[in-house]
Amino acid sequence: xxxxxxxxxxxxLSRQIREWFAxxxxxxxxRHDDFGAWGILVSExxxxxxxxxxxxxxxxxxxxxxxxxxxxxxxxxxxxxxAWERLGYPRRALNLHAAATAIAEQHDNxxxxxxxxxxxxxxxxxYTARAVAAFAYGHRHPVVDTNxxxxxxxxxxxxxxxxxxxTKRDLAAMELLLPEERAAAQATNAAxxxxxxxxxxxxKPLCEQCPVRDLCAWRTxxxxxxxxxxxxxxxxxxxxxxxxxxxxxxxxxxxxxxxxAAEIEQVWADAxxxxxxxxxxxxxxxxxxxxxxxxxx
DNA sequence: AAGGCGTGGGG
DNA sequence: TCCCCAAGCCT
Numbered sequence: 388x389x390x391x392x393x394x395x396x397x398x399x400l401s402r403q404i405r406e407w408f409a410x411x412x413x414x415x416x417x418r419h420d421d422f423g424a425w426g427i428l429v430s431e432x433x434x435x436x437x438x439x440x441x442x443x444x445x446x447x448x449x450x451x452x453x454x455x456x457x458x459x460x461x462x463x464x465x466x467x468x469x470a471w472e473r474l475g476y477p478r479r480a481l482n483l484h485a486a487a488t489a490i491a492e493q494h495d496n497x498x499x500x501x502x503x504x505x506x507x508x509x510x511x512x513x514y515t516a517r518a519v520a521a522f523a524y525g526h527r528h529p530v531v532d533t534n535x536x537x538x539x540x541x542x543x544x545x546x547x548x549x550x551x552x553x554t555k556r557d558l559a560a561m562e563l564l565l566p567e568e569r570a571a572a573q574a575t576n577a578a579x580x581x582x583x584x585x586x587x588x589x590x591k592p593l594c595e596q597c598p599v600r601d602l603c604a605w606r607t608x609x610x611x612x613x614x615x616x617x618x619x620x621x622x623x624x625x626x627x628x629x630x631x632x633x634x635x636x637x638x639x640x641x642x643x644x645x646x647x648a649a650e651i652e653q654v655w656a657d658a659x660x661x662x663x664x665x666x667x668x669x670x671x672x673x674x675x676x677x678x679x680x681x682x683x684x
Numbered sequence: 685a686a687g688g689c690g691t692g693g694g695g
Numbered sequence: 696t697c698c699c700c701a702a703g704c705c706t
Contacts, residue, residue: 475690
């Protein structure tokens with residue numbers, strides 16, 4: 388049993404986080420008024436599991452080259468994978484190309500603004516769909532990412548970490564922090580996310596400089612240690628299939644002509660693992676057989 | 685529904 | 696060094 392912490396006044400908590408954000412929030416490219424829905428969509432995809440500092444330069448180059456969904460759709464998917472460079476999870480590039488194609492062909496080259504339509508696009512899930520609807524179009528939706536879940540777990544629920552994700556429960560919890568007015572709701576989404584990103588961080592939270600330290604239920608309860616279910620630790624990257632996939636894909640990115648099986652043998656010694664990685668890339672559509680070798684799609 | 689999927693920086 | 700983690704999604 389954990390000691391129950393009194394939940395703070397949500398309206399006041401929300402207001403104070405918004406106030407802090409207005410003054411201390413980072414000036415990020417996608418927060419500018421004229422950034423556009425396409426730019427916001429691309430940024431959200433790139434930000435899935437990739438840090439802000441690594442995204443910014445790649446995003447700028449991407450939008451310069453492909454300023455609209457139709458522009459991206461007109462290029463080969465492999466060009467998107469190549470331009471993705473080393474952002475990680477390259478299937479996101481493939482999905483983004485496919486989403487751009489759907490937007491160009493089925494939505495008159497306009498990024499959809501309703502959540503169900505966004506959810507139907509490849510690579511867009513619960514978080515990204517609501518982020519685009521809220522940040523690009525100002526619609527009033529709760530936006531829940533890992534930062535938001537952590538802030539709510541601590542400030543509202545009084546526990547050190549968020550439990551396992553539950554879309555329904557998480558959205559309902561964030562909804563309780565949203566004011567009625569659309570612009571204020573939009574600001575709240577960005578503000579709570581920002582608080583989790585730069586103050587209420589996973590590892591060493593900066594509780595002493597937190598704008599809501601006086602309301603925080605976790606602080607009130609004396610920072611009890613997390614007792615819930617532990618998150619699964621990711622398997623070691625070194626020597627993993629993921630590493631081999633990455634190495635093979637790097638070869639394909641770097642070459643304009645088919646990469647031969649002999650060349651792929653050079654990137655990894657273990658044949659079984661190599662074959663498994665290549666098969667995975669082919670299955671995912673990140674590589675295709677051509678002539679005597681393999682190329683990007 | 686638990687596990688696979690890249691990559692690089694910081695403690 | 697090694698481990699953790701960074702605006703998730705998909706199956």
